[in-house]
Amino acid sequence: MNRKTNLLLGGIAAAFGIYVILRAWLIPITVDENSTAISHVPRSAIDTLFYNFDATPNNHILHTLLVKVLTEVFGWHPFIFRIPAMLGAFVYAWAGLLISRQISSQLWVRMFAFILLLGQPFMLEFFSLARGYSLGLGLMLAAIWQAWRFLKESRSESLLPAVIFAGLAVYANFTQMVFFVPFVALLLFCSWQASTSISSFWQNSKAAIFTLGILGGLWYTPLKRLSQHSEVQNGRAIDSFFESIRLSIQAATHGNAYLGPETDIWLSWLAVIFTLGIFAVAIWRSALVQGRFAADPRLFLIALFAGVLMTNILQVQLTHTPYLQPRFALHYWPLFALSLGTAAAWMWEHAKRWTWVFMVPILTLLLLNIVQNTNLRRTSEWWHDEFTYLVFDVLKKAQQAEGHPEPFSLDSHWLLQNSFVYHVERDPRGYNHVAKLAPWHEVRPATRQHEFYYALNQEDANPILDSYEVVLRVPNNSMMLLRRKEK
Structure with a gap:
């Protein structure tokens, strides 16, 4: 990247980092954070890894283990307690910047994608709180970046770290399983596409496949125990995918009526229409390159988004569990943001003027929402602890x-x-x-x-x-x- 690009993207990342750190310093500990400290961190590592008792989705395994190590060494100052979340924020921004600069050769499109990734106020709250959501998001983007490197650079050695990062994302928050399954399936499919024979596929993928087997063995017991928890079974009883989308958008806008009293419904429909449109465009572009994701890794991003959506819907139908409430559905935002960035990149390659027509309204609404909702002392999910x-x-x-x-x-x-x-x-x-x-x-x-x-x-x-x-x-x-x- 040239110096101007470095300065602009670096400035955005720096503003993001300062905001996250200030909030981590200034906000009192919230109810769910205290639950982690009092109920989960004192457990042994084996108890934590396998949910030997009180299997609850509020015990985010990787986060709990990191907190356990840090607080034993450095004590329980709230800032120390929140370091794993801030680490997740750093990884998220780092991987997001790397992906954004690859998504297009045009500076403004890169900035558009990066601002989208970082500019969702509800998601930003969790980068400063001692919960596993931040680590899950950061590790998810790190996995996507490794997949991009595998596709773009034909780096078979990126397969293993991609699977490891995705697996750690699940350990950070088991809701990330709806990301992990389609991600790994697509990754192995891409490895198959890149191989000339079954033996070369095995040679390139065996470490990743062995890792999958190990992760599956480790996850079986905690997932089985977790599946019986009332929050997994009932979780606020969201019974339609559209309602899950609407609630997530309502959380992202903090209920502000930018487009009138039905802002959340209007934005939900716009999101649905865009998503269906970008899927259709991706299918067409995929046909042009015979379905080879390596020809344009942005197709992988769209296929992954579609795969996560379908996995979530299938999981709900097969297990009779509810759709995700906003904080459990945070992983959808980076996938949606990358889809918007991909759409802008494709448009720039064919119709630069229309790209501005696409980007400017989205950025205007996004920046208005950021100005309206960013703050240093409040969390909307746990407002009562401010x-x-x-x-x-x-x-x-x-x-x-x-x-x-x-x-x-x-x-x-x-x-x-x-x-x-x-x-x-x-x-x-x-x-x-x-x-x-x-x-x-x-x-x-x-x-x-x-x-x-x-x-x-x-x-x-x-x-x-x-x-x-x-x-x-x-x-x-x-x-x-x-x-x-x-x-």
Whole structure:
């Protein structure tokens, strides 16, 4: 790449990295992150790998193991806890940049593809949170990059790392299995196309095939145990693929009505129409090169997107499980973004003017959505944990003002307590000197047993308002901190 291309793509990647790091530093630990720390990390490595008990999709195996190693060495500072997620973000940006610069020789198309890959606010949230989704996305793109190298450069040695990266993506998040199956099938098909005989195919592919066998053996037990979990069986009961698309788009736009009250429906239909169109174009272009993906690796990207869609639909029909909710369907965004980038690249080769007509509206909406929804302190999936640090600040100031030597006793609505648990029990920054938490509890009414109560809303606070007063109303939110009145 020339210097201008390096600067522009590097600048986009740098902005992405800074945003991810700042969020990882500033956002309090969320409920699902605390579940990883309290419930999953303490398990042995064997327990984690095979789900010996409590097989749950919230235990992202590779992420849990990396956190286990890092926290044993460096402690439980939230930033350390989130390093595996940031590692996933780095791999995602690195592989995405490499693919984007190969997708077209034209700078603006490369930038279009790269901005699309990085510019989805809902997906961006997970690159700063201690969950396995970020690692899964990064490893998925790394696998796709290795497949590209295999096709473009006839590098048979790229087959094995492609399978390994794809397998690690599954270990990061088992939902990636709907990516892994069509990816490996297409990869081996491409290896067959590139071989002159069965023996040469075996010679080129045997390491990858042996690795597949090992992965299958390792996955059998955890997948069998995981398949019985209620979240896998019922998972919010999304019963149509279109509804899954609509919910993902609603999450990506954070519900903003850019095109009116039915924005999510309009954008869903546009996505469906584009997807069907790009599949049709890919079939036509594939026929021109006798179906050989090596002639144009971009065909592999479209075939992979189609394969993942079909695998997901077949899996739902055969296993009677629901379609994916937005955070489980994150892997669709990079595949869709690469399809948009491929469409722009193909258009540029034949009709440059129409390429701008295609790219400008998409980029305009994308950038508007980024400006509207990027922030440094909030996660839409776990919105209720945004103000944990603010509550600690109020308690700390009260301690200092009153010369209170002991931590205040603090209770909260059940939904809000997990974030506090992490920061009091794990965080090394001394929050255990500020607050002493009520024992963890399920759903129950507020009690009068503690000095402070953090309420989810007015209804939660009402039963104890005769004995407590409001000392903090969270800005632009329903949550409030109550303090017991002095007698």
